[in-house]
Amino acid sequence: MIRSVSPARDPLLGVAVLAIAAVYVRALAFTPIEARQGAAQKIMYVHATSAFIALYVAFVLLAVCSLLYLWLKDEKLDRVAESAAEVGLVFTTVVLVTGPLWGKTIWGAWWTWDARLTATLFLWFLIVAYLLLRGAVEERGRRARYSAVLGILAAPLVPFIHLSVYLFRTLHPMPILLKPSAPSMPSEMVVTFVASFLAFALLFIALLRARYRIATLRDALADHEEAHG
């Protein structure tokens, strides 16, 4: 008999929600306002942390698990890759929704077709295509193989997006944390940013776990239906 905990009853999700609520309070009420950008600069604690997790955690995990799946043919790896892609897509959606709100206040434009923004949007479409492909192929082995190839092909976009601000002339600011020298922010902002990163990382793990359980349940159901006609 297959049993699965409802995502709503997962204690890890509860802890993640509480951590994010605490980060929201710290960011909005107890972190100083940047003098030139105003309160809109605080969008960074949601926008940049979501981007970090989508790019450097979710899509790296997608590529690694896809690669390992092609080698080991373990269905668990395919399920982790699928889950990382979907949860990463949600995080990227937050990046693409919150970015223009910050951009409008700083650049005076909601969107600009520069390298980083365009590549991020392209990556979003690529992950949508990945999930559509999974929905379109019924045979499980073939679905896993095809999507693993697409998952690996998406990976080079991650370093490209990171380096795009150095390689091209862009409106997007240079990294203020992920760079060789010390962060160009006051310590209170760095603490809020790190706390936000940890809270969103916790949310990512909780969502990934919930999504993985759904994939397991779906595959078990398919096996059950196949076995019993």
Add this chain to the structure above:
Amino acid sequence: MTPDNAGYMEAAYALAALIYAGYVAVLVARARRLRERLARLETPPRTTRPDGA
């Protein structure tokens, strides 16, 4: 002078919360649907007697 743009910040935080909460709701609904389908499959079919009793 520090610009007054708190509305953009509030909108960004609200939209982010909405997207994440919406996704959690989708996951809960999908898990429930799958569990219900599985429960239906695992329940043995009820036998009906010819007299309807």
